[in-house]
Amino acid sequence: MTATVASDTQAAARARDVWKVYGTGEAQVVALRGVSAEFERGRFTAIMGPSGSGKSTLMHCLAGLDAVTRGTIEIGDTTVTGLGDAGLTKLRRDKVGFIFQQFNLLPTLSAKENILLPLSIAGRKPDQAWFDTVIATVGLGDRLGHRPSQLSGGQQQRVACARALVSRPEVVFADEPTGNLDSRSGAEVLGFLRRSVAEYGQTIVMVTHDPVAASYADRVVFLADGQIVSELVEPTPETVLDTMKKLDGAAEAGH
Numbered sequence: 001m002t003a004t005v006a007s008d009t010q011a012a013a014r015a016r017d018v019w020k021v022y023g024t025g026e027a028q029v030v031a032l033r034g035v036s037a038e039f040e041r042g043r044f045t046a047i048m049g050p051s052g053s054g055k056s057t058l059m060h061c062l063a064g065l066d067a068v069t070r071g072t073i074e075i076g077d078t079t080v081t082g083l084g085d086a087g088l089t090k091l092r093r094d095k096v097g098f099i100f101q102q103f104n105l106l107p108t109l110s111a112k113e114n115i116l117l118p119l120s121i122a123g124r125k126p127d128q129a130w131f132d133t134v135i136a137t138v139g140l141g142d143r144l145g146h147r148p149s150q151l152s153g154g155q156q157q158r159v160a161c162a163r164a165l166v167s168r169p170e171v172v173f174a175d176e177p178t179g180n181l182d183s184r185s186g187a188e189v190l191g192f193l194r195r196s197v198a199e200y201g202q203t204i205v206m207v208t209h210d211p212v213a214a215s216y217a218d219r220v221v222f223l224a225d226g227q228i229v230s231e232l233v234e235p236t237p238e239t240v241l242d243t244m245k246k247l248d249g250a251a252e253a254g255h
């Protein structure tokens with residue numbers, strides 16, 4: 001039951017027949033088995049699947065954080081596979097934004113300095129109007145001078161969202177962005193990600209275990225055992241949960 005996601009020339013990110021093998025011999029793990037998927041520009045896609053199904057591996061390969069064993073990854077018009085270290089650094093700097101479960105903010109910098117750090121490393125100046133829009137959207141206007149330790153978890157993750165969005169990257173990759181947040185803060189962060197897609201045309205790819213988080217996406221891609229096995233368009237928490245249950249049932253029947 002392998003599904004290949006339909007072709008779309010507007011893809012912001014694309015995987016073509018991607019395989020990822022960790023280790024060799026007896027310790028070998030095939031984490032991805034011929035994954036082909038497109039992540040359309042200006043859309044919010046969630047990646048779901050059981051633990052160990054390959055979600056993080058796929059996201060890391062898409063973002064150029066991990067090398068594929070076979071197959072091709074493209075971000076916009078850049079073929080990621082085959083880029084050297086310098087090319088990968090440039091890609092990560094210029095074309096992708098990241099949001100991690102652990103926020104990954106620098107503790108000695110203020111919220112504003114954290115948000116602007118990727119741009120200053122790249123030697124780029126922020127677009128002031130866009131910076132103001134991002135700050136207003138995440139609701140951090142009165143917190144810009146605060147250090148991460150002076151902010152709540154939800155506020156820290158909103159700083160991380162602003163940091164990912166301020167350079168207007170081709171794609172924002174979010175790895176369990178609400179995994180460390182209570183449901184109210186999680187809903188705020190997801191609402192903000194949703195707005196950045198709906199109002200500003202951002203492309204987001206998010207790994208999550210949470211059907212409610214996935215329901216903020218336009219589409220959910222389901223992985224099982226390293227393959228795409230299903231997808232849902234305009235998901236609701238109920239349809240996501242149903243699909244997960246079917247996949248768990250199929251996995252149990254297969255064992």
Ligand SMILES: Nc1ncnc2c1ncn2[C@@H]1O[C@H](COP(=O)(O)OP(=O)(O)OP(=O)(O)O)[C@@H](O)[C@H]1O
Nearest residue numbers: 022023029031049050051052053054055056057058
């Ligand atoms: N660095 C590595 N070395 C060896 N095996 C790995 C490595 N990283 C991941 N794996 C294996 O690859 C498979 C897929 O892992 P991955 O982390 O992508 O799954 P996941 O769906 O993100 O899981 P989870 O939901 O638990 O985070 C698993 O069997 C995992 O043990």
